[in-house]
Amino acid sequence: MINKLLVLLLLSFFSLSSFGYEVREDSIPEKKELPKQQFYGPTIGLGVGMFKFYGDILDAQRGNALISNIGYDLHVKQQINPFLTTKFYVLFGSLSANERSIDRNLNFKSQITVGGFALMYNFHHILPEKRVINPFISLGIESVEFLSKTDLYDSYGNKYNYWSDGSIRNLPESDVNASDAVIIHRDYVYETDLREMNSDGKGKYQERTFSIPVGIGAQMHLTKNIDFSIGATMHYTFSDLVDNVTSNSGGERIGSQPGNKGNDKFLMSSFSISYNFLKHKKEDVINTFDEDIDYLTYDNEDEDGDGVIDFIDECPWTPEGVEVDDKGCPLDRDTDFVPNYKDDELESREGMPVSPNGVEMTDEMIDEIYQRYLDSTGVFADIENKLIAAEKAPKNKVYRVQVGSFTEAIDADLVDKFLSIPDVEIKTFGDSLTVIAVGNYDNLPEALKRKMELTKQGFDAAIVVTEEKDGKLISVGDEANNMAVENQSLNSDNPNELLFRIQLGAFSKKQPINSFNKLTNIMEIKADDGLYKYLYSGSYKTIEEAASQKLDLAIDYGVNDAFIVAYKGGKRIPLTEAGVKTTHKENIINKASAKYDKAAISFKIQVGIYKNQLPTEVLSKFIEIGDVDQKMGENDLTRYTVGNFKTLDEAENFKKEIIEKGIGGAFVIALHEEKLIPVNKAIEILEGE
Incomplete structure (x- = not known):
């Protein structure tokens, strides 16, 4: 076909x-002849x-x-x-x-x-x-x-089986051997x-x-x-x-x-x-005089308004108000070739060299110009070289901790957990990728300490990254991500500390960039409840600070529909619970609290988390320790742990033994039914009634 x-x-x-036509001669009045022509031509595109x-x-x-x-x-x-x-x-x-x-x-x-x-x-x-x-x-x-x-199949012939947790595996979720299923990816x-x-x-x-x-x-x-x-x-x-x-x-x-x-x-x-392909006939240029044109006016025109007509003006476009001679050029009293209106010294001596602003040049000024011309001593080049070197000097790396990377909508509870971190920053790339990162460090050890702290708080996908010029976050690599650092606490914010944020709105559809009157520093995040949330990127420890910023946004940007929200302990809480008196009814859905079983609480020692193949020296240490367990997590990260303890004290004592064997970055993690939870949450459950 x-x-x-x-x-x-x-x-x-x-x-x-x-295709074309010719004008028939019998259809043309006498004494008028029209040439034969091609009326249309084809177009190829x-x-x-x-x-x-x-x-x-x-x-x-x-x-x-x-x-x-x-x-x-x-x-x-x-x-x-x-x-x-x-x-x-x-x-x-x-x-x-x-x-x-x-x-x-x-x-x-x-x-x-x-x-x-x-x-x-x-x-x-x-x-x-x-x-x-x-x-x-x-x-x-x-x-x-x-x-x-x-x-339907990957490059190895495995059929795609889509599981309810969003992963693709080589076996159906209902298969009797589902526990042995391996995660695969579409090719x-x-x-x-x-x-x-x-x-x-x-x-x-x-x-x-x-x-x-x-x-x-x-x-x-x-x-x-x-x-x-x-x-x-x-x-x-x-x-x-x-x-x-x-x-x-x-x-x-x-x-x-x-x-x-x-x-x-x-x-x-x-x-x-x-x-x-249409051929265009050149039109004959006919020089005629228009009787309606006043040529005398053109002859006497003075475009720069200096009183000298353009026909004899040797210096056209003289600035308005500048005094000129009979040739239309600005006056130069001392004949130093710098007109009076630019001359800072109107009485320069005849024949003396002058600067661009008409000032007589001294011997020192002439010598400096000569030295700059030769530039053999490097006196003048030194300053310029330092400026150029400063511009070309590489900027120090900035390290951050990425706590999540998502291509789909994010669980609403996890969104609240992210927004409970005071220095969290949410970046979106296109319509599909959302990256959550915290911190801003100029050295790797401090970033690693923050990563360890966030992992203990339940952010098991945390990795240290660097920020590229285009804003993208790149992992520092497995070896650097597991580098041993001094096991001392970092002065960071308490995860249970109360903080306030300014929410600009929640919408069922993604909003254009200019929806908030050209306001910058906006964080966008899509939760699995179907809403796009937009927040001003900043957190506040008191309601007064948040209210002051909200007022500034209304005055400076006309953002009048913004409202203040409160977070504590990884959850969004009502303002009344945060100690704020308000008549505003907040739209917060109180979800049923998760039930925990004391018997299901356990502690393990994390000895590393890697994305790629284990380095040889790390593998040898793991073999020396023995019984190292591994579990696949988010972003293709594999967590390596040892031990299984019912109390924190037992885990801490075993951690010291692990560190003595050369695993300097080891630390304690807590789990409930094999699901990672913050250590302080595990202690709270064990000490509860």
């Missing part, structure tokens, strides 16, 4: 390129853009139309009349969608080839004839060929043909369909023969099988969320450059 369309495209091009799929996977509405798969457009256009243009085109590219949710996990990628015809209307009837930009709309018919595949190689799978029993259905393209855009003439166009076209297909999911699809792969009822469609947002 596509080959036939290409042949039709080429035939149309050659037929349209010869090449475009590039983005394909965005709207179908059953991702439910046809989600995603950014400008962040998708690249596509290409090759076209030939021919203008029929001043307001209509025909377009023959071929599109190449791919469509894809990846859905990852609790309800279902689906993905596909389809290579598509499109050939079609469209009519373009440019509103010539209602727009000015001489215009820079030509808006247009288009409508047509096209044929679409697609070959859809899905990614994004779409190896399985969807039609061959025949999941819905549709057999060998046609992998081609017709489509109606509806577009809008604008065209701008860069030169007489080169045009630039930008636009977007929605392609409404007659098929619902591009992603191999229909409204009748069912089974385990569809889950509890069925397909939608409409056919699949896709959007192409693109820009293109085109060249037209």
Whole structure:
């Protein structure tokens, strides 16, 4: 089908390129001769853009139309009349969608080839004839060929099994050997043909369909023969099988969320450059005199207003108010070539060298200029070299502790736990990555101490990172992350200390950057309750400090809807509980407190946490200790621990033995039913009634 369309495209091009007309002689009044001319010429163009799929996977509405798969457009256009243009085109590219949710996990990628015809209307009837930009709309018919595949297996042939905790493993969660399941990752190689799978029993259905393209855009003439166009076209297909999911699809792969009822469609947002072959006749330049022009006025014009007409003014554009001579040049009383209005010394001696501001130069000034010219002593270069060296000197590294990195919405309780850290900073990169970091240290040992302290407080994914110029956080590496430091407490904030923050709002949709009147220092975080929370990046120990800052935001930036929130012990608490009297009713959902069992509390000694393979010297120490347990955590980090104790004293004594064996960074951690909790929380549970 596509080959036939290409042949039709080429035939149309050659037929349209010869399209033109000649003015018949018998239709021209006598004594008027019009030359024969080519009225229209074909246009060939090449475009590039983005394909965005709207179908059953991702439910046809989600995603950014400008962040998708690249596509290409090759076209030939021919203008029929001043307001209509025909377009023959071929599109190449791919469509894809990846859905990852609790309800279902689906993905596909389809290579598509499109050939079609469209009519373009440019509103010539209602727009000015001489215009820079030509808006247009288009409508047509096209044929679409697609070959859809899905990614079901990794590069080692393991089938993806999506577990309820969000991980992908090599065994189903319900498998009897599920405890031995290994975490695997998608390779994004779409190896399985969807039609061959025949999941819905549709057999060998046609992998081609017709489509109606509806577009809008604008065209701008860069030169007489080169045009630039930008636009977007929605392609409404007659098929619902591009992603191999229909409204009748069912089974385990569809889950509890069925397909939608409409056919699949896709959007192409693109820009293109085109060249037209229309020959433009050079217009003869006729020199005539306009009787309405007052040439005498032009002859007597004085543009700089110095009283000397431009025709004889030797110094045009003299500043306003400057006294000039009869040639229009500024006066120079002492003839030192510095005009009076710039001269700081109007009576310089004749023939004496002067500075740029007209001051006679002394012997010392002349000698300094000469020395700078020779620059053999380095007296003057020394200062400049120091300035250049200071600019080129490498800046000291800044170390921070990353406590979390997320590509999905974050648990609401964990959000409150992060916001309870006074110096927390939340950074978002694009629409998918959120990084949580704390601290700002100029040396690695202090950062490592803070990491150990945060790990004891329950932030088991904490790692030391450095900040790059572009703001990205890079791990300092396993060896540095496990470097032994002096086991002394760092002067940090108490995790149970009360602090206040200013929340700018909570929204169901992501807000634009300028939503808060160009206010900077804003932290954005998305919780799994579906809300985007926006907070001013700063914490306050007293309600008075927070209230003062809130008032400044209202006065300086017009942010009037902000409100104060309180945090303590890793949780958000009502302002009344924080000792604040208020008439404002806070929207805080009190979740049921977690129940802890004293018998399930245990203590272990953490001897390291590594992302990659263990260094040889570390492995030898672990072998010497013996019975080192390992457990995979967040961000592909593996935690290594030894021992299992019911009391903190037993754990502390064993920790001293471990340190004596050369594991200087060892420290005690607490667990409840194998889930990491803060050590002070474990002590509180054991001492409770």
